[in-house]
Amino acid sequence: MSYIQGETGDWEIVIGLEVHAQVISNAKLFSGAATDFGSEPNSQVSFVDAAFPGMLPVINAFCVEQAVRTGLGLKAEINLQSVFDRKNYFYADLPQGYQISQFQQPIVGKGEIVLDLPDGSSRTVGVTRLHLEQDAGKSLHDQHPSKTYIDLNRSGVALMEIVSEPDMRTSEEAGAYVRKLRSILRYLGTCDGNMEEGSMRCDVNVSVRRPGEPFGTRCEIKNVNSIRFVMQAIEYEARRQIEILEEGGKIDQETRLWDTTKFVTRSMRSKEEAHDYRYFPDPDLLPLELEPEWVEDIKRTLPELPDDKKARFIQDFKLSPYDAGVLVAEKARADYFETVAKGRDPKMAANWVTGDLFGALNKSGKDIEESPVTAENLGGLIDLIADNTISGRIAKEVFEAMFETGEKAADIVEKKGLRQVTDTGAIESSIDAVMAANADKVAEFRSGKDKLFGFFVGQVMKATQGKANPALVNEILTAKLKG
Amino acid sequence: MAELTRLTMAQALDGLSKKDFTAVELTEAHVGAMEAVRPLNAYITETPDQALEMARASDARRAKGEAGPMDGLPIAVKDLFCTKGVATTAASRILEGFVPPYESTVTANLWRDGAVMLGKVNLDEFAMGSANITSHHGEVVSPWSPGAPGSWSRRIVPGGSSGGSAAVVAARAALGATGTDTGGSIRQPAGYTGIVGIKPTYGRCSRWGVVAYASSLDQAGPMTRTVEDAAIMLRSMCGFDPKDSTSVDMAVPDFRAALTGDIRGLRVGIPREYRVDGMPAEIEALWSRGVEWLKAAGAEPVEISLPHTKYALAAYYIVAPAEASSNLARYDGVRFGRRVEGGSLNELYENTRGEGFGKEVQRRILIGTYVLSAGYYDAYYLKAQKVRTRIKQDFDEAFRSCDVILTPTAPSTPFAIGDNSDDPVQMYLNDVFTVPVNLAGLPGMSVPAGLGGDGLPLGLQLIGRPFDEETLLRVGQAIETAANFTATPPFMA
Structure with missing residues (x-):
């Protein structure tokens, strides 16, 4: 067990991760619009993505296949029936005013990820669930002094939210988890794992406790976009929480942000300000039902x-x-x-x-x-x-x-001309020349200074520009020095 | 050419094929009618030029022998259907200036079959209402009036939310109109204006391109002057649409062929729970008359029970607002429609939605937001969904002993503009007989059956098994024949 030493004793960090992984797919989760990264703003937007009146979502079967493939790769239960829900909140880059997600019945249930730790050991971390959801668009606040611009290219792109159990205890384990998950996703071809482009993003849940005690109150650090930041954010956040607790304070459950310039976490919103998402099943979509044979077919093609x-x-x-x-x-x-x-x-x-x-x-x-x-x-x-x-x-x-x-x-x-010299004659003459030039050393060797053997090898190799076969040099030199 | 506007769709098709008149002549007559009925405030957008262009194209098709099933028939479109290049408002201020760059599947189907669009007609804002008094464009007036026949007092509501559709069809300013029905919005106004309206089985008509009110309940349907016309128009409107995940992949029957006139041996269910307190005696009497007509035509009345009926209205007014609160979140002033600027994003939302939505819409958004909130979801939304399942089971059970169900369309006669408007609950009670049908996803239909003591029309409702619109239409025609409803409103084009 690795604990953090506080002023008043040991503390244990408890970490759970929610990873948003963008599904590799040519089209969006509920529309036929393209998903290429880095295109002109608002060039990959259908009327569905822009939530025009009367537009309806239609599920993209390939995205479902990718989610199932990922679930199978995580050795997880595949739920043959899952339900899409609406997560309601207002934001300018969320055209529908809700995100279509999966709340109570996700497409993938419990699975696991084996972490490869730096010391060569392994550790298994539980995966709670994987569900499919839509990404939102992007708000650009730096294009105009008083206005915000909206780019909807990402609006409606399929994401897999992969939620871990609170099984990790160190920032290294959290780093190893993200690395391993990314590796699995790339093997499967279901997400490119490119964190700089935002196709993989992490929400990190951190709490601390005294060893053996129940879980403490957690804080969620949103949208951390590199493995290094994940680890740094955990270290900072754990220290912050320990400091508060050791001073007799208590942790407020809240959402925080990782400040990538100051290397601190900052409060984003408290529990009281938390959104009430008013989840309910999306009446535009029927429950998603999968055929067991179809899942088996995907399983057979797993790499x-x-x-x-x-x-x-x-x-x-x-x-x-x-x-x-x-x-x-x-x-x-x-x-x-x-x-x-x-x-x-x-x-x-x-x-x-x-x-x-x-x-x-x-x-x-x-x-x-x-x-x-x-x-x-x-x-x-x-x-x-x-x-x-x-x-x-x-x-x-x-x-x-x-x-x-x-x-x-x-x-x-x-x-x-680097070919090795294996011609014994050539090697012999080199050795002879070296011995002649270092007669004193030969005498010392013969009087018992064995250590000089290495000197002679070095001289011979130098003379042959390193091309002499070392085994032959050893053999002939031994014979000649013995006289 | 007023006589052309008096035709039924079937008669008009006949006349067109016999070359008694052209689609252009038929359309010109209706364009004139459209202008004549302006006092009804029924048309929001008139599209006479487009109508005549479509009519000319129709005549050209007919000349080539390529006429479709509705070729040349001028109809009105409820302003909830998105129409490409033609303003679509949902009767809301928030959609001011919105011109859809796409055509709803249902209207596209109608144009494919040759129908001609006269214009877009008024409705309750976002289809929320039972009297067509919540429209941003003002209330629609029924062409009917109480009292002495022949005098029009401009007092009566046409029902809602498809009030504009009902009014123009009744006033002979369109051969038919599209409607949508979430809790009775086709059937109740059809009943109030003496016309026929069908809400088909959920999934029959695509919802793609129709401004959503409550997605799990919304369903488009035709409003016409005869059952046969409803059969013609329904056939063109429905059909599988891969763009709507709740659309059903089933062949569309030739509904007109189902009108055999033979209902012998059919069992007609009479639900005892629909005898509600305070229902006017004349409606009760009309219902009994309906039973007698069907009996005389060879059908067999059976008493049935729909025990959860009394919870339907409550469940509806939880489920529909819940879905609406989410469906209407997209009207935020960011991408289309009306925007009222503000100093922050939240202010922009507040200003846009505060000014853009009318009172009734705001009321339903608030109710819907409340019933979905943390801590209330189970008690309201989840409970309502359970009630919905029970109501569906009630119907399943009832249809084991009957083939079709007969009820009044509404528990009251058409009321005056201004009545009930200060009491939303009283207004909601109008939907008591129609709402259970939407909750169960079944087909329902209103057929004009007579006039009340005040000279206003009354309708009877038929409820069918899922996807059995054919039986519905057949029985509907039997009522139509027996009732011989020939009354016309005092105000007509």
């Missing part, structure tokens, strides 16, 4: 998900849980690794991918999809090491050149 892939990597490739976890976190990474590992030493492949490649990508700010070194070419490099064409040390140099130019390993080795 291998990160947890299964991780288990397989550990089992088949004998990778450590940590390496396996790092590799499966993104499907593109896992695919890359599998291509490299195919027919090669998997441990070596894993080292190259997680070490040199990820390091280089990280440094250059590139995604794996943009890697100048293709999986096939990295495999080629490993092959050159395996058949002794180059040494591991030279390979690092070759890799750097590959990353820079995108060329194949063999071409670079050839061009730069």
